[in-house]
Amino acid sequence: MTDWSWLVPLPVVLPLSGAGLTLALYRRPRVQRVVSLVTLTLVAVVAAALLVLADAGPVVVEIGDWAAPVGINLVADRLSALMLTVSSVVILCVLIYSLAQGREDGERFAPISIFHPTYLVLSAGVANAFLSGDLFNIYVGFEILLAASYVLITLSGTTERIRAGTIYVVVAILSSILFLVAIAGVYAATGTVNLAQLALRLPEIDPGVRLVLQSMLLLAFGIKAAVFPLSAWLPDSYPTAPAPVTAVFAGLLTKVGVYAIIRTQTLLFPGGQLDDVLMWVALATMLVGILGAVAQDDVKRLLSFTLVSHIGYMVFGVALGSQHGWTAAIYYVAHHITVQTALFLVVGLVERFGGTTSLDRLGGLAKMAPVLAILFFVPAMNLGGIPPFSGFLGKVGLLEAGVELGTPLAYALVVGSVVTSLLTLYALIKAWNKAFWQTPPEPLPAHRVPLLMVVPTAALVVVSLALTVFAGPLYGYTERAAQTLSDRTYVQAVLPDGQRGEGESQRAADEDVEAGTAPQDGGEG
Amino acid sequence: MTDVVMSPNIVFVVTIAALFTVGTYLVLERSLTRILLGIVLLGNGTNLLILVAGGAAGAPPLIGVQSDRPMSDPLPQALILTAIVITLGLTAFLLAMAYRSWQLHRHDEVQDDVEDRRIVRLAAIDERAFEDDDTESGGETLDEEAATTRDEMDEGLAFEDVHAEPAPDHPGRAARPSTTTTDGEEGR
Numbered sequence: 001m002t003d004w005s006w007l008v009p010l011p012v013v014l015p016l017s018g019a020g021l022t023l024a025l026y027r028r029p030r031v032q033r034v035v036s037l038v039t040l041t042l043v044a045v046v047a048a049a050l051l052v053l054a055d056a057g058p059v060v061v062e063i064g065d066w067a068a069p070v071g072i073n074l075v076a077d078r079l080s081a082l083m084l085t086v087s088s089v090v091i092l093c094v095l096i097y098s099l100a101q102g103r104e105d106g107e108r109f110a111p112i113s114i115f116h117p118t119y120l121v122l123s124a125g126v127a128n129a130f131l132s133g134d135l136f137n138i139y140v141g142f143e144i145l146l147a148a149s150y151v152l153i154t155l156s157g158t159t160e161r162i163r164a165g166t167i168y169v170v171v172a173i174l175s176s177i178l179f180l181v182a183i184a185g186v187y188a189a190t191g192t193v194n195l196a197q198l199a200l201r202l203p204e205i206d207p208g209v210r211l212v213l214q215s216m217l218l219l220a221f222g223i224k225a226a227v228f229p230l231s232a233w234l235p236d237s238y239p240t241a242p243a244p245v246t247a248v249f250a251g252l253l254t255k256v257g258v259y260a261i262i263r264t265q266t267l268l269f270p271g272g273q274l275d276d277v278l279m280w281v282a283l284a285t286m287l288v289g290i291l292g293a294v295a296q297d298d299v300k301r302l303l304s305f306t307l308v309s310h311i312g313y314m315v316f317g318v319a320l321g322s323q324h325g326w327t328a329a330i331y332y333v334a335h336h337i338t339v340q341t342a343l344f345l346v347v348g349l350v351e352r353f354g355g356t357t358s359l360d361r362l363g364g365l366a367k368m369a370p371v372l373a374i375l376f377f378v379p380a381m382n383l384g385g386i387p388p389f390s391g392f393l394g395k396v397g398l399l400e401a402g403v404e405l406g407t408p409l410a411y412a413l414v415v416g417s418v419v420t421s422l423l424t425l426y427a428l429i430k431a432w433n434k435a436f437w438q439t440p441p442e443p444l445p446a447h448r449v450p451l452l453m454v455v456p457t458a459a460l461v462v463v464s465l466a467l468t469v470f471a472g473p474l475y476g477y478t479e480r481a482a483q484t485l486s487d488r489t490y491v492q493a494v495l496p497d498g499q500r501g502e503g504e505s506q507r508a509a510d511e512d513v514e515a516g517t518a519p520q521d522g523g524e525g
Numbered sequence: 526m527t528d529v530v531m532s533p534n535i536v537f538v539v540t541i542a543a544l545f546t547v548g549t550y551l552v553l554e555r556s557l558t559r560i561l562l563g564i565v566l567l568g569n570g571t572n573l574l575i576l577v578a579g580g581a582a583g584a585p586p587l588i589g590v591q592s593d594r595p596m597s598d599p600l601p602q603a604l605i606l607t608a609i610v611i612t613l614g615l616t617a618f619l620l621a622m623a624y625r626s627w628q629l630h631r632h633d634e635v636q637d638d639v640e641d642r643r644i645v646r647l648a649a650i651d652e653r654a655f656e657d658d659d660t661e662s663g664g665e666t667l668d669e670e671a672a673t674t675r676d677e678m679d680e681g682l683a684f685e686d687v688h689a690e691p692a693p694d695h696p697g698r699a700a701r702p703s704t705t706t707t708d709g710e711e712g713r
Contacts, residue, residue: 136604136607140607140611143611147611147614147615147618150615150618151618154622154625157625157629159629159630162622162625162626162629163626163636165622166557166622166626166635166636167635167636167638169615169618169619169622170552170557170560170564170619170635173564173615173619174552174564174567176611177564177567177568177571180571180575180608181571181574183575183604184571184574184575184577184578185578187575187578187579187600187601187604188577188578188579193600193604232638236638236639295644
């Protein structure tokens with residue numbers, strides 16, 4: 001079998017190199033566009049290849065050929081590969097959308113010379129966070145994507161963006177500091193930051209210390225994932241950014257946090273000590289988020305609140321602590337990334353067409369722009385969980401897993417998620433009625449919407465429909481991904497003998513043993 | 526590894542505690558510049574924490590250097606180096622944001638969530654039949670409202686003070702009354 005592991009670093013390396021190239025070519029926006037487009041297309045192809053490869057077992061790469069606990073490694077298991085594929089498709093669609101918007105608006109949209117390098121760096125950061133097999137490297141991935149997001153959220157430095165951006169940046173930095181403190185604690189307790197080795201060592205340390213470390217990591221990731229009560233920063237900051245930026249943030253950034261929660265809960269702390277707390281948090285996130293959405297009169301803010309609310313579903317799935325729960329949670333993440341991004345892109349088109357996102361001022365769009373109406377209606381119903389869309393399938397999976405667990409708390413969450421689903425439907429139907437059906441209070445400007453912006457939006461809607469059509473194979477894949485998480489193939493793949501991976505330092509250690517000068521392998525401490 | 530006692534240096538522990546205390550206090554301030562200082566302190570406290578997490582200091586961990594003493598752990602130092610670089614970059618970015626905020630509004634205050642304010646006001650309308658500051662509604666959108674919202678109003682400073690002393694090099698002094706010169710072009 002050919003060794004395909006060289007593919008694994010590409011989703012990180014390609015965008016980073018592309019970012020450097022676009023930065024160097026800042027005077028030539030046309031070339032910049034081509035570079036970004038080619039890079040992100042390649043990343044999407046590589047991610048799809050990894051999706052197929054990882055199905056046979058986790059693909060591990062040891063950077064610089066340093067063996068696992070000593071060196072940094074990248075691991076593409078089923079979960080990472082699936083996240084990576086979905087996110088790279090979304091990133092690509094949003095890029096095409098923003099290219100079209102940039103062509104229409106020029107510098108009014110964003111300083112193009114800055115947008116492209118930053119966007120590529122963001123993509124590299126997301127890929128790094130998904131692929132990393134090392135806790136500190138996850139932190140670095142987070143920082144890469146967050147630093148890029150700080151620039152994107154404050155593009156052009158207008159009053160409104162600086163106001164909203166300040167809160168976003170400060171909150172994100174604080175969560176990063178918290179994450180770093182947690183890493184220091186983990187290192188002090190176990191002497192390693194390698195995920196696979198942590199999975200072996202954490203069960204051996206004092207349970208109290210382990211609980212503290214787990215809560216600190218969850219707290220840090222919870223801020224990033226916007227879990228109630230750590231979610232207040234999100235609805236205020238996201239809607240102010242340009243439409244494509246909001247879309248990609250809504251789709252990806254919180255999901256990176258959710259991914260990190262899944263990874264730590266399943267790999268590092270599989271005992272499920274905090275599952276009950278997570279359940280309560282999930283319930284609160286769902287209900288508070290959706291009640292916030294119901295109260296909104298601005299579509300962008302409404303969608304931001306549904307985003308928060310639906311993070312609750314994923315946390316619910318993780319907190320169930322069963323293979324079925326994880327399966328449904330992973331499927332739900334994939335579904336939600338595409339649907340939420342598609343909705344934000346459509347709202348960007350609506351804003352362009354009608355000149356506002358306020359529900360009080362919009363109206364009559366179904367007649368004036370039927371294509372937009374369809375593009376909004378399909379993902380909206382999908383998010384609301386109307387059968388047969390993927391949102392319904394994901395929710396059914398979660399409900400089944402919840403009933404299977406059968407505790408009173410699990411039943412409470414089952415009821416809570418049904419209520420949330422209905423309220424989501426209510427909020428979205430309200431938006432639909434006001435923006436698309438009611439007679440507009442004053443005539444809308446009806447600006448032209450460029451076709452090139454509609455096409456990527458439509459493409460994402462089609463992808464979200466494909467998640468429904470191919471739900472069988474996809475659900476099978478997420479089931480196998482959850483299987484990988486629970487049988488801990490990950491540790492096996494990274495550390496075949498439970499000690500070290502295969503690489504330079506392993507060979508050096510072997511030689512030392514043969515020469516009789518073996519340094520005691522005291523575990524890096 | 527066995528005979529190295531893992532009790533951290535008390536000086537480090539006290540320093541870390543001090544940095545975190547002061548940092549937390551500063552982060553709770555309204556002015557972005559003070560928050561930035563708080564973040565720098567917190568970041569440095571975290572760096573020291575990682576250093577302590579690496580165990581006691583020892584001989585330099587270099588290949589080819591022989592030493593009787595136990596060697597230092599090089600990994601925390603690498604982690605700290607990375608963290609320092611990241612903090613540096615973010616500090617620069619936050620400074621730029623504080624300056625931009627000063628350019629635009631003549632203050633660098635981190636404002637409340639406008640949504641919260643709106644909810645407070647709606648609740649006030651609901652509860653009371655009379656009009657006061659909280660019940661007035663201009664029918665503005667959130668965006669329009671945000672531009673005028675301020676929390677820290679230092680009544681001690683008169684408006685003409687701002688014009689008499691533009692002081693662009695003191696962006697840290699928050700709590701200036703917001704002047705109605707909307708764009709910060711003046712005085713630039």
